[in-house]
Amino acid sequence: MSVSRDQILDWIKACAAVLAENREYLIALDAAIGDADHGANMDRGFKKVLEKMPEFADKDIGTVLKSVGMSLISTVGGAGGPLYGTFFLQLGMKSSGKMELNLSDWSEAVEAGVNGVIMRGKAELGDKTMVDALMSALESLKQSVEKGSSLNGALADFVEAARVGMLGTIPLVARKGRASYLGERSAGHQDPGATSSYLILKAAADSWSTN
Numbered sequence: 001m002s003v004s005r006d007q008i009l010d011w012i013k014a015c016a017a018v019l020a021e022n023r024e025y026l027i028a029l030d031a032a033i034g035d036a037d038h039g040a041n042m043d044r045g046f047k048k049v050l051e052k053m054p055e056f057a058d059k060d061i062g063t064v065l066k067s068v069g070m071s072l073i074s075t076v077g078g079a080g081g082p083l084y085g086t087f088f089l090q091l092g093m094k095s096s097g098k099m100e101l102n103l104s105d106w107s108e109a110v111e112a113g114v115n116g117v118i119m120r121g122k123a124e125l126g127d128k129t130m131v132d133a134l135m136s137a138l139e140s141l142k143q144s145v146e147k148g149s150s151l152n153g154a155l156a157d158f159v160e161a162a163r164v165g166m167l168g169t170i171p172l173v174a175r176k177g178r179a180s181y182l183g184e185r186s187a188g189h190q191d192p193g194a195t196s197s198y199l200i201l202k203a204a205a206d207s208w209s210t211n
Contacts, residue, residue, distance in 0.1 A: 001151040002100040003208050005061050014203035016046035029192040038192040045076035066092030083117050090116035107141040114138050128169045130193035136165030137201050155205035166198040
């Protein structure tokens with residue numbers, strides 16, 4: 001089983017929808033430990049992606065994902081723009097010229113995306129950032145590839161791992177970004193970046209899973 005270019009486009013549309021739906025939730029999470037702008041920024045960024053979609057909708061997967069990344073970099077404020085932009089740019093670089101992705105392709109693309117985020121943001125697992133959700137999901141994907149899992153099974157495990165990574169940020173003390181200024185007071189709050197990462201990855205699974 002593989003994911004087609006049109007399914008990638010479905011995912012991007014689903015990202016825009018879920019981030020719009022969770023705009024206020026992400027703002028509330030960010031208000032507790034950040035600038036209270038994460039939800040608005042992500043919603044605005046993906047609305048711009050939807051506006052530009054007709055320009056790249058007929059291209060290969062790599063071009064689609066790189067175009068998403070460039071749109072996010074140019075429109076999302078704060079740290080989110082460069083980080084999410086880098087994630088999608090790296091997904092696109094790894095998918096260049098392809099019209100479909102199998103599970104191994106998707107795992108390799110996500111690994112490139114996560115590595116790009118780590119290099120750009122200098123965050124590690126346990127720093128209470130989006131990396132906590134992304135790394136958990138990536139490790140799950142790698143295990144699924146090794147086990148020869150079906151795409152459906154891999155996606156279900158992938159999303160659950162991202163959710164666990166997201167929830168795992170709650171007790172952590174932030175070591176990166178605006179939240180790190182709060183020190184110990186940042187503990188007890190779910191990281192907004194890990195949350196938006198989870199929502200984006202869940203949107204992929206929801207878009208690609210077959211009943």
